[in-house]
Amino acid sequence: MTSTLKLEEFLPYRLARAAEIVSRDFAALYRERYGLTRPEWRVFATIGQFGTITATAIGAHSSMHKTKVSRAVFSLEKRRWISRTTDDADRRVERLQLTREGGLRFQELSSMARTYESKLLSAIGPEATDHLVEAMAALERYAADSSSSER
Amino acid sequence: MTSTLKLEEFLPYRLARAAEIVSRDFAALYRERYGLTRPEWRVFATIGQFGTITATAIGAHSSMHKTKVSRAVFSLEKRRWISRTTDDADRRVERLQLTREGGLRFQELSSMARTYESKLLSAIGPEATDHLVEAMAALERYAADSSSSER
DNA sequence: ATAGAACGGTTACATCCGCAACGAATTTCA
DNA sequence: TGAAATTCGTTGCGGATGTAACCGTTCTAT
Secondary structure (H helix, E strand, O other), rough: OOOOOOOOHOOOHHHHHHHHHHHHHHHHHHHHOOOHHHHHHHHHHHHHHHHOEEEEHHHHHHOHHHHHHHHHHHHHOOOOOOEEEEOOOOOOEEEEEEEEEHHHHHHHHHHHHHHHHHHHHHHHHHHHHHHHHOOOOOHHHHHHHOOOOOO | OOOOOOOHHOOOHHHHHHHHHHHHHHHHOOOOOOOHHHHHHHHHHHHHHHEEEOOHHHHHOOOHHHHHHHHHHHHHHHHHOOOEEEOOOOOOEEEEEOHHHHHHHHHHHHHHHHHHHHHHHHHHHHHHHHHHHHHHHHHHHHOOOOOOOOO
């Protein structure tokens, strides 16, 4: 009566698979050149983007667990790509920013990212890109409030 | 000169985020009702779809690491949802299939999956779905051969 | 026929990750 | 004011995961 479920046509599965393949493909680049892990790359890119930001805000912005953020911050600091400053107004808060070296690396990694992305985009074409982006936003809107276990 | 990279507009990041949110949202359903983990669900669904399949083939089909598959197979077997038969022609190979109970559970989980998916699809609309699927296929085609570290 | 390579699958080990508990700082509210 | 609740960030711990090594089996090539 019920037809067989085909996993490769099941949307959550397709999404997970596409994301995993693309993510791994790109991660291979920065891992090979800089030895960065995925959480480190994400945290680093977020700090680079905002200039100054807190660990909590990074987690909220990038859907990463706070312990993951904490550990990535630690190793980026050890690498001297970022530094932290305790906020004067609220001394629980650590304001994170790039060091001078971190700034240089961020430029390099940014252009690497853009190069990679433009190859991806040209592979799927401009209108498909628009549709893709739009559909992903709709998916996130739909699923975002049901799940709330992460921050 | 180079504009700042915005992570939330970066395609691999968007994909990863959308996939993670959707996947977690759906995983909450089968975890809560059956206590299944994500790898277990994937392996189980793959066996259910193919009827009989080997662990290696599951890994290739679903982009999962073979140790992950191996462990999921073990726990599904312990649960008595699947069984294994050593292939007569090649005794390295274990042919995996659902047990009677596994078949029942697969029906339940399949319909759960379809219900969930149809909610997702109606949230983003039918043409957006087509575009999404098409774009993901193109992405996978592009990235699939570069990365080969898993199987 | 047989040595060596290749393959299916499992396991030991080190690492990664999330949960829960925590310390320190701040806010809330009586 | 001061006790309880909340927040930021870290850490201990158990569980999940990937790497590499491994066992047994089969294939390849001489």
